[in-house]
Amino acid sequence: KSGFVAIVGRPNVGKSTLLNRVVGQKVAIMSDKAQTTRNKIQGIYTTDEAQIVFIDTPGIHKPKSELGDFMVQSALSSLNEVDAVLMMVNATQKRGAGDNFIIDRLKSVKQPVYLVINKIDQVKPDDLLTVIEQYKDALPWQEVVPISALEGNNVVEMLEKIIDTL
Numbered sequence: 001k002s003g004f005v006a007i008v009g010r011p012n013v014g015k016s017t018l019l020n021r022v023v024g025q026k027v028a029i030m031s032d033k034a035q036t037t038r039n040k041i042q043g044i045y046t047t048d049e050a051q052i053v054f055i056d057t058p059g060i061h062k063p064k065s066e067l068g069d070f071m072v073q074s075a076l077s078s079l080n081e082v083d084a085v086l087m088m089v090n091a092t093q094k095r096g097a098g099d100n101f102i103i104d105r106l107k108s109v110k111q112p113v114y115l116v117i118n119k120i121d122q123v124k125p126d127d128l129l130t131v132i133e134q135y136k137d138a139l140p141w142q143e144v145v146p147i148s149a150l151e152g153n154n155v156v157e158m159l160e161k162i163i164d165t166l
Ligand code: GDP
Pocket: 009, 010, 011, 012, 013, 014, 015, 016, 017, 018, 118, 119, 120, 121, 122, 147, 148, 149, 150, 151
């Protein structure tokens, strides 16, 4: 099994931390030129049975200019070229305008979209339930997965869920 998975989310939610945790190989064959916003291959997660190619999509946020708007559109179109999307949010913060902007844009994505609630090492169980409540009806999520990218909690389980649907 193999597939492409894009990670989206506001700055500082922990996208790079997750990638650093799960990814063993950097993609050496990609030239700097190929590292565009549109297809920024960040690394590959490999097991005996599966391979996931991760694409970091930092370009999806509220644009401040027309060029910015072009970048957002470009980043969004890359989401139609992947097999699944991970929408990452921060468990320690309330759902905000930055999250809503991305969620609105994910409404047209046909592929499975996972809600990944990160930084659960920093919240009490009750507060995690409150965060889940804030997001659970925002999109028809494939799964809602709480993790700690930093400490590794539930990360392998999340990867196995993704692999199951590839
Ligand atoms: P990105 O902008 O989405 O790529 O976010 P980064 O991966 O750069 O992370 C932003 C900050 O959040 C860094 O200081 C990380 O160490 C921290 N961080 C990321 N994941 C976790 C987590 O699961 N728990 C905690 N406590 N901090 C985290």
